[in-house]
Amino acid sequence: MSEESKAYDAGAIVVLEGLEAVRKRPGMYIGSVGERGLHHLVFEVAEPALDEILTGTAGRVEITLTADGGVRVADDGTGLPVEHAGHIDGPPLETRLAVLFGGAQPANRRSLFGGHFGFGLGLAVVNALSDRLTADVRRGGARWVLAYERGVAVAPPTRTGPAGDSGTAITFRPDAEIFETREFSFDALAERFRELAFLNRDLDITLTDDRDPAAPRAIRFRFPGGPRDHIAEQRAPLHPDVIGFEREYSEMEGTVEVALRWCDSREERLASYANSLPTTGGGTHELGFRDGLAAAVNAYAREQQLLTPSDPDFIPTQLGAGLTAVVSVKLDRPEFEGATRDRLGNGPVRACVAEAVREHLAAWLRANPAQATTVLARISRTTRH
Known part of the structure; x- marks a missing residue:
């Protein structure tokens, strides 16, 4: 055995814990730090919202490219459960935003991506790779706000007042320290959301681009005939x-x-x-x-x-x-x-x-x-x- 081989033992293994691992090796989780990985973040955030439509608890999803370079994904569903709200129907949003592998989602025909992503994994990855992320949840008559910077909670989930409707809105901005580009392609995103809409006739998706105030644009994807x-x-x-x-x-x-x-x-x-x-x-x-x-x-x-x-x-x-x-x-x-x-x-x-x-x-x-x-x-x- 060579001296080089002997030098490699348990002490040489570096264990990356939690969201630190995502920030150190982002390509392992989203494929690249270029445009493909950038768009992957959008799909990860959109997945739970779109799944709510397929399960009958939401009617539409609105995705907006914001003027400050971020993305907002909003739905009119029941609102994702918040840990401090005392709900137990599914992993709470706090866990899904902060913990990798928060549970296992079985592959099946009713899940939008058939188990392609781990349940809870996608939101945590997006949180880790964003310089800021905010979740606005309206559920059970109350409104909750969760705020993070580079995966770290700025404060505990905060109940900000009553809510007359329900739904979840997650807004994030990709971290310039991680990505080679933060310029989203409207056309590339539109192509994929169009596919999802005609493959799943219940989906109702609107993609809006507010980055240029002089030329805003929006497309609605809905194919009742599949x-x-x-x-x-x-x-x-x-x-x-x-x-x-x-x-x-x-x-x-x-x-x-x-x-x-x-x-x-x-x-x-x-x-x-x-x-x-x-x-x-x-x-x-x-x-x-x-x-x-x-x-x-x-x-x-x-x-x-x-x-x-x-x-x-x-x-x-x-x-x-x-x-x-x-x-x-x-x-x-x-x-x-x-x-x-x-x-x-x-x-x-x-x-x-x-x-x-x-x-x-x-x-x-x-x-x-x-x-x-x-x-x-x-x-x-x-x-x-």
């Missing part, structure tokens, strides 16, 4: 109908929702998600979608004698030309592959999604022969390669 509403907004459709459905399968312990339409384009635009997380690496739900798509279209083409017995099936590049689609699965036990969690691995999902797509698309093709003819003509014109 992914179908999103696909309906795509340009140059080849056919008027948006093909869409939602179906539950006990075999995969979850649901699949698909919306698709062919457009006058050469490109394929397929976006897939698992428990509202983008799966840019694909996975079993994407494979199932392609299986079902090929089975339905090729079977219909042979029924209509557009393909003879000797003709080969249409290949993926032909089927995908001009196709715009959203494939979303929500699972009680999602299994992601890789450290970046961008590929879904649940085995039963492939067969379930394939069956659902094949059945629903086949029924649509038979019920809409004029639109089906347009689609098949577009696919037939695409060169094999």
Whole structure:
């Protein structure tokens, strides 16, 4: 054993406790100290507010980029419990803001991110990486204020008076000592909140930019029709109908929702998600979608004698030309592959999604022969390669 090896013992291990660990190694918690990590803070604060909508205890969430470089996330929910208020329904806000791993949130289809973040972990991380954070809670007829600087409480939770309504508003400003940039991208945030809104039709999200008083802007994201509403907004459709459905399968312990339409384009635009997380690496739900798509279209083409017995099936590049689609699965036990969690691995999902797509698309093709003819003509014109 070398002298260098002998020198490394228990005394050489540095233990980082509490929020100090987050400030010393921020990349371990938010991925980077650049723009990606900056935006991650917003999503962490928004998660509990959005989950309140999905559980039926809130109606809307408003996210505001403030003039001083901060962010305010406000909801009209029941108000997060405050430790000194004597409530016991869930981890109190004091704990969630100050303690890492304040409890475990199980992965399931009803949670917005399916257990992607530890319950209580996100708010504590945001608190640690902000030069100031304030929580304004209206709950049970009372108003409470909690204030922090770089994760340290300025004072105990303070009851400031009565409240005629309920809800939680958290305002934070990223710490310049931590981040390479504190300039939020309105467009990047809007893109992600738009995704969350069409993947979860109950969500009602408003994103406002107050940083430039001369040119304030705001966008409301609400899609009562889910992914179908999103696909309906795509340009140059080849056919008027948006093909869409939602179906539950006990075999995969979850649901699949698909919306698709062919457009006058050469490109394929397929976006897939698992428990509202983008799966840019694909996975079993994407494979199932392609299986079902090929089975339905090729079977219909042979029924209509557009393909003879000797003709080969249409290949993926032909089927995908001009196709715009959203494939979303929500699972009680999602299994992601890789450290970046961008590929879904649940085995039963492939067969379930394939069956659902094949059945629903086949029924649509038979019920809409004029639109089906347009689609098949577009696919037939695409060169094999």
